[in-house]
Every structure is written in structure tokens, then in C-alpha cells.
Amino acid sequence: MLGFIVRRSLSGLLTLAAVSVVSFAIIILPPGDALTTYISQIMAATGEMTPEMQRQIEHMQDQYGFNDPLYVQYFKWVRGIVVAGDFGWSFATLRNVSDFIWGLMANTLILIFASMAFIYLLAVPIAFYSAVRPYSLIDYMATFLGFLGLAIPNFMLALFLMFAAYSLTGQVSVGMFSAQMETAAWSVARVLDLLRHIWIPVLVIGSAGMASVIRILRSNLLDELNKPYVQMARAKGVPEWRLLIKYPLRIAINPLLSTIGFLLPDLFGATIIVSIVLGLPTVGPVFLSALLNQDMYLAGSIVLLIAAATIIGTLVSDILLALADPRIRYE
Amino acid sequence: MATPSLRADASTLVEVTDLHVEFPTREGVVHAVRGVSFAIREGETLGIVGESGSGKSVSSQAMLRILPRPGRISRGSIRWHQRLPDGAVRATEITELGDRSSQMNALRRREMSLIMQEPMSALSPVHTIGNQIVERLRLGGSMTRAEARLKAIDLMRSVGIPNPEKRIDAYTFELSGGMRQRAMIAMAIGNAPRLLIADEPTTAVDVTIQAQVIRLLQSLQDSLRMSILIITHDLGVVATLAHRIAVMYRGEIVELGPVRDILKDPRHPYTQGLLRSVASLETSDEDSVATIPGVVPHPFEVVPGCPFHPRCSAFMPGVCDRVAPERTRLAPDREVRCHIYQSRA
Structure with missing residues (x-):
């Protein structure tokens, strides 16, 4: 088991290294370097270059290696991240990327994990019931609602829920926190405040992802229910519900564990649109504006962080799968 | 014999x-x-x-x-x-x-038990052999987990599984076909069933x-x-x-x-x-x-008379394809369902 984790972690690190090259490629993709764009923006705005600015520009030139060959630039960028957690300079917001990226990432991950929890907590019992009572009214309703969630565009559902919440409560529920909680330190009150706001985006993102989870689990379970080991457990006199949970559900859930990894990028994609519509302080809208403004250090950093989160998610789902299924552990 | x-x-x-x-x-x-x-x-x-x-x-x-x-x-x-x-x-x-x-489950737990053709698929792939034997033992009587585990090791030894103390924690895919079949038999005889x-x-x-x-x-x-x-x-x-x-x-x-x-x-x-x-x-x-000519008719097909008549070597037209044969007692402990013997009864 330990060997398995070490092997998977190493291959995760390799993937991360490859992704960092791709992220860097995105950074240097636009013609000209970011610094030149920055200088010309300043020149256009103020018409002159103060000595102080001149020093700052020289310092950056040295720090990010704009005059060096590409591979040196790449290594300077990576060293900055690894040694000092420095992701580079955001030329559009005139701040260090690392100064504000972590808060946005935290909000994004909170939203993604809340949606994931919502999906699994609801989809697993629904799929379980649908498989045990196939072609029942509830089975058809679950299928119908699942496809409805899949078919309605996220932005539309988000707008509708926003409108519904406004009509019912008279309050515009946007953002992830109330104004006074926006920058407060984490506390019980802040978590409660988060829960009051987050249900709309979670509902929107979750409803889109739920259908596929229900379909996968339902069909897995239907396959397992007819396996001889289920009949055998019945012949042993195991009470039916205990039997269904201990044997077929336990086995049908395994393939689902491996989907956690690739559900992450899907959910990230969903957070972008939902965050723009609902004005959520996540990475999504910042990512979009960074790409529009050619703020390449910011865009590249976001790509890198999201990729890292996906790699870690995949690693975790691999480990969970190995824990749950001895057949995989022993391969 | x-x-x-x-x-x-x-x-x-x-x-x-x-x-x-x-x-x-x-x-x-x-x-x-x-x-x-x-x-x-x-x-x-x-x-x-x-x-x-x-x-x-x-x-x-x-x-x-x-x-x-x-x-x-x-x-x-x-x-x-x-x-x-x-x-x-x-x-x-x-x-x-x-x-x-619960009455049916009571019969299944203590009175009858089952062994199936393919132990690989009849036993759960994600639970150990011991887990599945212990489950049966604990369903059949009031035993603590530790008692049931000791009993399971005894049972495994009694069906000829070598080194049962170790094998009890094995998964089905870690055992050979013969050992798997023995493990399933150990599970089946766990509560001394009567059938x-x-x-x-x-x-x-x-x-x-x-x-x-x-x-x-x-x-x-x-x-x-x-x-x-x-x-x-x-x-x-x-x-x-x-x-x-x-x-x-x-x-x-x-x-x-x-x-x-x-x-x-x-x-x-x-x-x-x-x-x-x-x-x-x-x-x-x-x-x-030698083979029996013909094939077993499709399950949906309705065969009038004796179900075997289309393949039978002793087929009597007008009888076997019209009338279903009754059970005929040939001896106190012996019966047959065929028109050939029915006239004698």
C-alpha cells in the first residue's frame, strides 16, 4: 500500500512538472514580453519614466529573467514558486500574484468541495434507490430531474435562483459572504454566513454534475445486484438492507471513487460561469479577466494551481480506490 | 461405488x-x-x-x-x-x-445453506474470506466476533484449508480455485445446517x-x-x-x-x-x-403433451404429442413420467 502511494505520488509530481511547462508556455505565449507591455502602458498613462520606476523595472527584469533565454526564465519562475511562493507579478492589478491568489483559490475549492459533497450526498442515495426499485416512480423522477439539471444551462439556473431568492426574501443573494464578512477571519459566524450564501451556486453546479453520477452508479448497481455473491448473501440470511449496503453498493461505488479526480476540472469550469453570474470571489472571473488583459503571470499561475488541485484530487481518488478495493491494491 | x-x-x-x-x-x-x-x-x-x-x-x-x-x-x-x-x-x-x-432468514441461517458453482463470483471480491464466514456464523447464533473468528478458523481447517490462521484474512482472488471452493463449503456448513x-x-x-x-x-x-x-x-x-x-x-x-x-x-x-x-x-x-437427437426447445415454446416427445426414440404419435404423461409409480421408491409405463399402472 505504501509503495502504491509513493509510486502514485511520484507520477503525480512528474505530471505537475509537465503541467508547469505548459503553464509557462501560456505565460510567454503572447507576442512581446509582459514587461514591455507594462512599460508602454505606464508611458502612455504618465508620459514619463521616473527613476524609481526605472529601478523597479530593472529589478523585475533581473528577478524574472526577461533578458535571459526561455529555459532560464522558466527555472527562475519555478524557483520563485518553490522557494518563496512567488508566482510572479500581475501587471494588470499591479500586485504580486501570490498576494491575492490564495484567498481566491480557497473560495474556489470551498465551492468545488461543497458542490461535490452535495452531488455525492444526494446522488448516492438516489441512485441506490433507483437501482433497488428500477422503473419505479421515484426512479423515473430521479432520471427526469437529473437530465433536467444536465440540460439547463448553469447561468440560466443561477439567474433563476437569484431571482427566486430575491422574490422570496427581498434580498439580493450574491457573493459568497456578506459585506461585513468578506474579509473577516474564519470563525463560526463566517462559516454560517458562507452557508447562507453558498447554497445557490452549489445547487447550480451540483444539479449539472449530479445526473452523470446517478447514471453511473445506478447502472453499476443494477449490474452488481444480479451477481451470484448477492444471491449467496441472501441465501445466508443477511437482512436485505444490510446486504445491499455491504455487498453491491460497496462494490458499485468503487468506479465512482475514480471519477472524483476528473470531476474536479469539470466543476472548476462550472464555477467560472456561475461565479461571473453570481459575483463570487473565486478564481474563475479573475482567470477570465487575466486572459482578456494578457495578464499572463496571473493566468499561468491559475492554470498551474488548478492543475495541481486536479492532480492531488486524482491522487486522493486513486488512494481511496485502493483502500476500498483490494483487487486494485494488489496489482 | x-x-x-x-x-x-x-x-x-x-x-x-x-x-x-x-x-x-x-x-x-x-x-x-x-x-x-x-x-x-x-x-x-x-x-x-x-x-x-x-x-x-x-x-x-x-x-x-x-x-x-x-x-x-x-x-x-x-x-x-x-x-x-x-x-x-x-x-x-x-x-x-x-x-x-425473518422466518425465512431464520431457516436460511440455521437450517439450510448453499454452495454455488463458481466460488470466485459467489464470494464478495472486496471482503475477506474470514469476514464472510464470520458473518454467517454470527447470523446463525449469538457469537462474539472473536469467537466467530476462532470458529471460522476451525471450520476452514476441517474442510482441509492449510494454514487457516493466515488464509482467513485472504481475499478470494488470493486463493486457488480448490481453496475458494473449500472456503465456500466452510461458510456453508458454518451453522451445521440440516440441508x-x-x-x-x-x-x-x-x-x-x-x-x-x-x-x-x-x-x-x-x-x-x-x-x-x-x-x-x-x-x-x-x-x-x-x-x-x-x-x-x-x-x-x-x-x-x-x-x-x-x-x-x-x-x-x-x-x-x-x-x-x-x-x-x-x-x-x-x-x-451417443447423443440425444434434437435440442431442448426454446423456453417460450409450448410443447403439447410430453415435453420430451420431439426428441424421443419411443415416440408414440397421437399419444405423446397430445397428452401430458402422469407420474407412474414403478416401485415404492421409484417413479417415471412416461406414457410407455402409464398403461401398466
Whole structure:
């Protein structure tokens, strides 16, 4: 088991290294370097270059290696991240990327994990019931609602829920926190405040992802229910519900564990649109504006962080799968 | 042939009368079992022989009430005789119990048990052997987990699994085919059931293991004094293990009687065909192995009269294809379902 984790972690690190090259490629993709764009923006705005600015520009030139060959630039960028957690300079917001990226990432991950929890907590019992009572009214309703969630565009559902919440409560529920909680330190009150706001985006993102989870689990379970080991457990006199949970559900859930990894990028994609519509302080809208403004250090950093989160998610789902299924552990 | 003799006064353990099982499907109703009657006495081994699709497994699944969907018992009775601690006998009508009722589960936990053809698929791949044996032991009696584990190790040793202290924590895929089959038998005999239903226990293992499994079942029957219902298409297996055999064709028992009598003197044309089609060392190359002409009709097909008449060598036109034959008693313990013998009755 330990060997398995070490092997998977190493291959995760390799993937991360490859992704960092791709992220860097995105950074240097636009013609000209970011610094030149920055200088010309300043020149256009103020018409002159103060000595102080001149020093700052020289310092950056040295720090990010704009005059060096590409591979040196790449290594300077990576060293900055690894040694000092420095992701580079955001030329559009005139701040260090690392100064504000972590808060946005935290909000994004909170939203993604809340949606994931919502999906699994609801989809697993629904799929379980649908498989045990196939072609029942509830089975058809679950299928119908699942496809409805899949078919309605996220932005539309988000707008509708926003409108519904406004009509019912008279309050515009946007953002992830109330104004006074926006920058407060984490506390019980802040978590409660988060829960009051987050249900709309979670509902929107979750409803889109739920259908596929229900379909996968339902069909897995239907396959397992007819396996001889289920009949055998019945012949042993195991009470039916205990039997269904201990044997077929336990086995049908395994393939689902491996989907956690690739559900992450899907959910990230969903957070972008939902965050723009609902004005959520996540990475999504910042990512979009960074790409529009050619703020390449910011865009590249976001790509890198999201990729890292996906790699870690995949690693975790691999480990969970190995824990749950001895057949995989022993391969 | 060392068939142990049965006490003549042995009482009946289970009595199946006119059992019908059907599977309503979208394409039509499949009548898998059509009026099967047999009894199993205490300490007796009954062998049910037949081709695939003859309803032999379905009959045993009906006894355990574990018919796969959408199968259901449409008619008939399965009467279970339970011996109470004070010596009295309580009869339970299994067909009247709910298939998930606690009374049915009580019978499954203590009175009867099942071993299946393929232990690899009949045991859960994600639970250890020990987990599954302990589960059965704890369902059958009030045992702590630790007691059940010790008992499970004993059981595994008694079915000939070497090093059971280690193997108890193994998963099915870590064991060989023979060891898996033994583990399943250990689980089945866990609560000293009075009937062991063995559904093709030797089909999925190779020949050397087959002999071991049969010897194991024989010695377990001697030591536990349980009855065995063995379902197989292998006449060699029933010849070694069974006291009596029932030959099934298309959901009906066509011939029933003591194993020696039937093997020596088969009466039903189907049984005669089955026995001829067994390859033996005496079979010369020229006349190779005999086969029964034709194929088993499709389950949806309605065959009027005797179900075997389209393939029968003794077919009597106007009789066999019109009238279904009745059960005819040839001797106190022997019956056949064929028109040839009906006139004599």
C-alpha cells in the first residue's frame, strides 16, 4: 500500500512538472514580453519614466529573467514558486500574484468541495434507490430531474435562483459572504454566513454534475445486484438492507471513487460561469479577466494551481480506490 | 461405488409438492419449473440431474426463496420439517413466507445453506474470506466476533484449508480455485445446517479438485449427519454421492428413484439417452459417444403433451404429442413420467 502511494505520488509530481511547462508556455505565449507591455502602458498613462520606476523595472527584469533565454526564465519562475511562493507579478492589478491568489483559490475549492459533497450526498442515495426499485416512480423522477439539471444551462439556473431568492426574501443573494464578512477571519459566524450564501451556486453546479453520477452508479448497481455473491448473501440470511449496503453498493461505488479526480476540472469550469453570474470571489472571473488583459503571470499561475488541485484530487481518488478495493491494491 | 445406505426410518426433512416457478418477461412467461415433486429425508443425498435450462437450479433457488427477478413460485408447496430442541417437529410452509421475512432468514441461517458453482463470483471480491464466514456464523447464533473468528478458523481447517490462521484474512482472488471452493463449503456448513444445497459444486473446478470436493462433501455428511441436495449435469458425481436421483427435463422430473436402480435400469427414454451419452473406456472409437437427437426447445415454446416427445426414440404419435404423461409409480421408491409405463399402472 505504501509503495502504491509513493509510486502514485511520484507520477503525480512528474505530471505537475509537465503541467508547469505548459503553464509557462501560456505565460510567454503572447507576442512581446509582459514587461514591455507594462512599460508602454505606464508611458502612455504618465508620459514619463521616473527613476524609481526605472529601478523597479530593472529589478523585475533581473528577478524574472526577461533578458535571459526561455529555459532560464522558466527555472527562475519555478524557483520563485518553490522557494518563496512567488508566482510572479500581475501587471494588470499591479500586485504580486501570490498576494491575492490564495484567498481566491480557497473560495474556489470551498465551492468545488461543497458542490461535490452535495452531488455525492444526494446522488448516492438516489441512485441506490433507483437501482433497488428500477422503473419505479421515484426512479423515473430521479432520471427526469437529473437530465433536467444536465440540460439547463448553469447561468440560466443561477439567474433563476437569484431571482427566486430575491422574490422570496427581498434580498439580493450574491457573493459568497456578506459585506461585513468578506474579509473577516474564519470563525463560526463566517462559516454560517458562507452557508447562507453558498447554497445557490452549489445547487447550480451540483444539479449539472449530479445526473452523470446517478447514471453511473445506478447502472453499476443494477449490474452488481444480479451477481451470484448477492444471491449467496441472501441465501445466508443477511437482512436485505444490510446486504445491499455491504455487498453491491460497496462494490458499485468503487468506479465512482475514480471519477472524483476528473470531476474536479469539470466543476472548476462550472464555477467560472456561475461565479461571473453570481459575483463570487473565486478564481474563475479573475482567470477570465487575466486572459482578456494578457495578464499572463496571473493566468499561468491559475492554470498551474488548478492543475495541481486536479492532480492531488486524482491522487486522493486513486488512494481511496485502493483502500476500498483490494483487487486494485494488489496489482 | 460406496454409496452409504440410508436408515429406512429416516424422517422427511423437506417435501416439495407440485412446485411451479415462472418468470414473467416482456416476451412472455417462461415456465422454468412445471409441477416438480420430491422429498429429501434426513441424512439423505438427493441428486438432481439435467441439462442446463431444465429447471434444476431454479428449483433449489425456490427452496431458499432466492429466485432471481422476476421469478416467482406460482403454485405448489415446499414443506420444511424443523426439529425443535424438545424433539417435536414443526412444519413450515416455505411458499407462504415472504422472501425477506425473518422466518425465512431464520431457516436460511440455521437450517439450510448453499454452495454455488463458481466460488470466485459467489464470494464478495472486496471482503475477506474470514469476514464472510464470520458473518454467517454470527447470523446463525449469538457469537462474539472473536469467537466467530476462532470458529471460522476451525471450520476452514476441517474442510482441509492449510494454514487457516493466515488464509482467513485472504481475499478470494488470493486463493486457488480448490481453496475458494473449500472456503465456500466452510461458510456453508458454518451453522451445521440440516440441508446443504450444492448447485454444480464440481463444474468449475478441475478433475483432481472435483474428486476432493466430492470426498469432502461425503465426509462432512457423515460427521454432520446433514442432508444434501446436489444439482449437477455430471452423472458420475451423482453416482458417487447420491442415494437417489431425480432426472429433470424442461422443468419436470421425468424419473425419480434410487441411484443404483436408475443407473442400472433407466426407464425413461430421456434417462436412457443421458446414460448412453456418457463417454466411458468401453466406448469404442467407431460408435463414439451417443447423443440425444434434437435440442431442448426454446423456453417460450409450448410443447403439447410430453415435453420430451420431439426428441424421443419411443415416440408414440397421437399419444405423446397430445397428452401430458402422469407420474407412474414403478416401485415404492421409484417413479417415471412416461406414457410407455402409464398403461401398466
